[in-house]
Amino acid sequence: MITTASPKTSLPVPTDRRLEERSLRARTEAMSVLALGDGLYEVESESGNTYLIDLEAGRCTCPDHVFRNVRCKHIRRVAIEITAGRVPPLGQIAVECADCEESIFVDEDEEGPFYCERHRIYPGVTVRDRETNDRLTVVDVSDLRADYVRIPDASSTVAEYGTNEEYDPDTPVVGAVYPHATVGRNGVVPDSLKVYVFPRTRLERVTDAN
Numbered sequence: 001m002i003t004t005a006s007p008k009t010s011l012p013v014p015t016d017r018r019l020e021e022r023s024l025r026a027r028t029e030a031m032s033v034l035a036l037g038d039g040l041y042e043v044e045s046e047s048g049n050t051y052l053i054d055l056e057a058g059r060c061t062c063p064d065h066v067f068r069n070v071r072c073k074h075i076r077r078v079a080i081e082i083t084a085g086r087v088p089p090l091g092q093i094a095v096e097c098a099d100c101e102e103s104i105f106v107d108e109d110e111e112g113p114f115y116c117e118r119h120r121i122y123p124g125v126t127v128r129d130r131e132t133n134d135r136l137t138v139v140d141v142s143d144l145r146a147d148y149v150r151i152p153d154a155s156s157t158v159a160e161y162g163t164n165e166e167y168d169p170d171t172p173v174v175g176a177v178y179p180h181a182t183v184g185r186n187g188v189v190p191d192s193l194k195v196y197v198f199p200r201t202r203l204e205r206v207t208d209a210n
């Protein structure tokens, strides 16, 4: 999983109130913030130094906090970024969408792969099979992993199955159907209504862009 930091920037200063020195510097200095989980945040300061902030305890490893015991500009900046929704709150971390690298916030103990709103799948959406280019309709999204689920009528798990071997065995499985049933002379061919099980990462949501 790739965790992402906020871009290293300064922030606009509100003109309607006087800010004390440290609050002002928390905004005007270029900093980037990375949520590490467990209530810890890492701030890269304008000078290039990196400090560790324990938000719940209100502690920072910078000299201003350590020697003067004040609520330093780094702690203030983390709070500002969380309030603005640019940095994840306590209990969450920022990760990249597995299909587009967009930054999303997830619970820190949740297991990936993670997807942004545009690439998330659920029953009814159309997906593309990366191996065959076939389009399918999702019928079921499971928490069960590819190395745990057995393929019906086969002797292997989803992870072990032929063309699935190059996908992470720890990825969840998704059930999907081919969108059009095959109709033979005697009616619908039952096989064409079968639900096929795929590792999640083998499927890509079909969006307007592709």
Ligand SMILES: [Zn+2]
Binding pocket: 051, 060, 061, 062, 063, 064, 065, 072, 073, 074, 075
């Ligand atoms: Zn500090």
Ligand SMILES: [Zn+2]
Binding pocket: 097, 098, 099, 100, 101, 102, 115, 116, 117, 118, 119
């Ligand atoms: Zn995405």
